[in-house]
Amino acid sequence: MFATWIAPNDWFGDRTTARAVAGRYLKLLVSLTGLLLMLSSVATGAGGQGFPGSQAPAVKGPWMDKSLSPDRRADLLVGQMTLEEKTSLLHGSGFRGMPGPGGAPPPPTRSLGGAGFIPGIPRLGIPDLQMADAAVGVTRGAVYGRYSTALPSATSEASSWDLQLAHEYGALIGRELRNQGFNMSLGGGINLTREPRNGRTFEYKGEDPILAGKLVGQEMKALQEQGVIGDIKHYAVNDQESGRNFVDVKIDRRALRESDLLAFEIGVKESGVGAVMCSYNLVNGDYACENSYLLGQALKKDFGFPGFVLSDWGGTHSTAKAALAGLDMEMPGNTYFADALEKAVKNGEVPASRVDDMVHRILRTEFAVGLFDRPPDRKVVDIYSGFEVAQRVAEHGTVLLKNAQGQLPLRATRLHSIAVIGSHSDVAVLSGGGSAQVDPPGGSAVPPPPPPPGAPARAFFERVVWDPSSPLKALRAKAPHAKVEYDPGQDPATAAALAKASEVAIVFVNQPTSEGRDVPSLSLPDNQDALVSAVAAANPHTIVVLETGDPVAMPWVDKVSAVLEAWYPGIRGADAIANILFGDVNPSAKLPMTFPRTEADLPHPKLTQQPPPAFATDMVSPFPGSSFRMNTRRFEVAYDEGLKVGYKWYDAEGKQPLFAFGYGLSYTSYAYSDLKVEGGQAPTVSFRVKNTGAREGAEIAEVYVSLPAGAGEPPKRLVAWEKVHLAPGEAKPVSVSLDRHYLSTFNAEKDSWELVSGEYKIWVGGSSRSLPLSKTLTLGD
């Protein structure tokens, strides 16, 4: 969220106060008027609390001619503008719109209080740009009393492998942004899971560039169809949070293009997204936001991206270097792209034509997405359709990892007692923290523990917010005749005693993660491994439900009978989990990232941390006059595993994961047969999938390719998949055509893609480690 780039505790103190004030206000509303009244009043009240927002006045001009192309309209408009007007569109204006210290009213502004705001130019009819973080729903509800749907984490969406669902996810966010008056999203994260301890994994879409790229492509396409500018971020290789402003990522060009950048390339090309946010870190010696290879060469030239690049919040570090490298907008401040840019144009350091290009990119995007012709229509968010989408995503995104002896689904009529244990599962499900945090109505369902006496207020990135969705209630509703009892799980002995007295024990375990910090290890925090072990020792029918942002180690996995990965399941998470546990929904999700057995198996067994400051000069204040000091020491992370990200690493190194990429169980079973492959310009793979079990289900059929020997590639890569819905006993033919780009390699010397001639082996099956069908195909000359 705004200002979070430097994590100064003094700034977050203010935010915490503002949020606390807003949270209290919301709670009062809830108790006075009930949920529905609250929802409608806060939604309409968004415009009535001193944040009116604005729509540009109707202005006549040739650029308002809708029959012209966005580029032509932008050119006509740029031709009308002074240099000052042009640069006014190229930067934010700091943190205006935020409540002042102690919750004091903010200074007057047309900002709606989203993370970013750029005033428009009324004389030309250029609208204000109102930006909100929206990775898993529209954020910052608690500050301004707006309701928005807390969706399941992006990882849950990715676990569905469902492009239609990704479209719905994006459409919902777009609709809710639009209804709240925002015309630009800052969501759309697709940094690959290179570092599985990354605190932002929950905002991203797993470890595979093609899966992540295609999903974000649909999501952004749908979002922009709502008349809201989309954004894909954080470009690029911002794969860990630790020292994110100072880490210099070393990675070779081929690996860069075939892994992290490929996800962006696909996302950008498939969505026509209007904006790309460059990241905080350095890549091969240059900050991402002034890296000419990343911005000018790869993104703008090679991917043909016509939109604009905005910096992550505080990620701009220069004027001429950044502008010439390809950065178009400094956010959220005005240090480099306001007066300094005008000066650089006047003294010839930055050509005026480059400034025109920057403005053109922004305006052509606004025309293309409809900001001029179809401004946001502010109205009450449709919470019911939000609930419905949130629940569906959670049902399609919750992965069944283990189900020994058909423990699941539970049969309500046969059960007399259930123990529900841990993770505040009596009232809530966990959500992810940081700028993507969607505030639930009334604030966190679990109040934060008060800081110890004398300790500073909890820092922004340490907030843990629980969505009000009660697994206990949802489970009781499924088994009305059973005794369903709750134990908080704080004491493994009392939890085990309840488990022993019950037929089935369901243990909810959690791993809070947030922007701004990585998790110290893959182990569950707070002694939860001991909790699971104690419960499993007391009851052989122990089911573990994980609410995690990252993959976690499971030292107890052999002792429990079932494991469900629910990620952060959103505002209807409890209902989705209960539907899966009781079989009203047949799980179909598959892991979008590998779950390693142990950290020793990771390419980087230890997280690379920023070294402590060596001299007083490494401690610098980011704010004029502030007493806060931060460690500014640069350090390197060498991604020498290169293109072996996730499953490609485990395959290449011959390591057995705990749960493989692409893996996930169902309550039915599937068989694969009749593989045929055809070469040519558009190689085609066809096969049959049969539901061999007794219930209806959906199988994600996965297609991998091993490149010709000598191509220097990991053993295989995912190139296509198809979700097949099948009735019991039904078989369906599946045919997918393979995109040649996904079969190609990047030649770093020639700086271009090429298809290596030779024998390609095609693999088909239900997970990266279960591929019963294979055939070879010769491609090239």
Ligand code: BGC
């Ligand atoms: C985050 C971005 C976010 C921005 C605005 C930054 O700290 O890295 O993802 O969009 O803040 O809130």
